[in-house]
Amino acid sequence: MRWFLVALLSLASLAQADIYASCGGIGTLGGDGLLPGLVGLLTGTLTTLVGTTLSGASCRSICAQQGYKFMVYAQGIDVTALSLNLDSTLGSCYCDNEGLDRRAIMEGAGATGACDTSILNLVGVKAEYIAATDLVFGGCYATNPTAINTFAVASQADCFAACGGNKQVSMRVSGMTEQCGLLGGLVGALFGGRSGGTWQCSCSNTAPTGQMVNCNSITSESGTCLLGGKTRNFAWNVYNRDVTPSGLRRRREFRPRVASETYCPLPKLACHVPGTGSFECLDTATELEACGGCPSGNFIDGVVSGTDCTSLPGVAMNRISCISGQCVASACHSNYDLINGECVFRIRK
Numbered sequence: 001m002r003w004f005l006v007a008l009l010s011l012a013s014l015a016q017a018d019i020y021a022s023c024g025g026i027g028t029l030g031g032d033g034l035l036p037g038l039v040g041l042l043t044g045t046l047t048t049l050v051g052t053t054l055s056g057a058s059c060r061s062i063c064a065q066q067g068y069k070f071m072v073y074a075q076g077i078d079v080t081a082l083s084l085n086l087d088s089t090l091g092s093c094y095c096d097n098e099g100l101d102r103r104a105i106m107e108g109a110g111a112t113g114a115c116d117t118s119i120l121n122l123v124g125v126k127a128e129y130i131a132a133t134d135l136v137f138g139g140c141y142a143t144n145p146t147a148i149n150t151f152a153v154a155s156q157a158d159c160f161a162a163c164g165g166n167k168q169v170s171m172r173v174s175g176m177t178e179q180c181g182l183l184g185g186l187v188g189a190l191f192g193g194r195s196g197g198t199w200q201c202s203c204s205n206t207a208p209t210g211q212m213v214n215c216n217s218i219t220s221e222s223g224t225c226l227l228g229g230k231t232r233n234f235a236w237n238v239y240n241r242d243v244t245p246s247g248l249r250r251r252r253e254f255r256p257r258v259a260s261e262t263y264c265p266l267p268k269l270a271c272h273v274p275g276t277g278s279f280e281c282l283d284t285a286t287e288l289e290a291c292g293g294c295p296s297g298n299f300i301d302g303v304v305s306g307t308d309c310t311s312l313p314g315v316a317m318n319r320i321s322c323i324s325g326q327c328v329a330s331a332c333h334s335n336y337d338l339i340n341g342e343c344v345f346r347i348r349k
Helices: 002-015 034-043 056-065 156-162 181-192
Strands: 019-025 048-054 070-075 091-096 124-129 136-141 147-153 168-178 194-204 218-224 229-234 236-240 269-272 279-282 320-323 326-329 336-339 342-345
Touching (some): 019 136, 048 056, 056 091, 124 156, 147 156, 147 168, 156 168, 156 194, 326 342
Antiparallel strands (some): 019 124, 048 091, 070 091, 136 236, 168 194, 168 229, 168 236, 269 279, 320 326, 336 342
């Protein structure tokens, strides 16, 4: 009964999860340019517009109930009237399954996920990932943690789903070309000045140690404004499961953690697979090669425990079991005596 209650608490905490995805603005919200962007924004065709005078909590609830993975929220703004709401705590709400279009990103107000949602910012919006997840947003960084693999994905949603077995998930917009300079910036803002690029996704087991920067800020660029614009890379969004990035406090102190909760359904443990960077979920109460713990180390904290029952000396073939986390033999080779479920070497007198 106790494990069932713990499992319910774990599921409830995942259901309430919502983490920063990106800051953006309507000037490029899925349309690349203010004029094409406005058409989609006002008609609700870029994402699903569900209301213009909703609280953030109501927006989250509606999107979650309808099965969406993201909410995109413009606090204090009625997007259909392009005006401020009288109640600044109410805003316009969109639901979406992909996250922000890469062309829609705008620099955030800091490294920890704050966004500017004023009309002066071309109706800035904040996107949050609201699907069930055990990830915690760890901040925005100029450089990426040491990666196991880095690859391009079509959307933010694809990256959130790609690194299920790793402690760190990072994503950024990479290789996007922007028109710049006075003329290029004006034309781009009105009719579209961003092209190319992709969401870049990275899986890692190492916490970031680099410099924290404003989310979606430019971290590197090449090219010139006079010759086709500049190709830019942007800051990394870093999400963690078990490793705490420097300078940021964990946000999970509200409930005790059980090691297996992070990756595996209770009561299984995430045991490291030797020679790889992955793990497998094992019921150590009955698993013959991981009886009572993870002999190759727990994937989360590295603690070595338990026993590989098949490696015990003196046990007759196929005559040992793992019962309640203990190796129990039922027959032994010659020169061994069976004593309380163990094969004990017989010392000759």
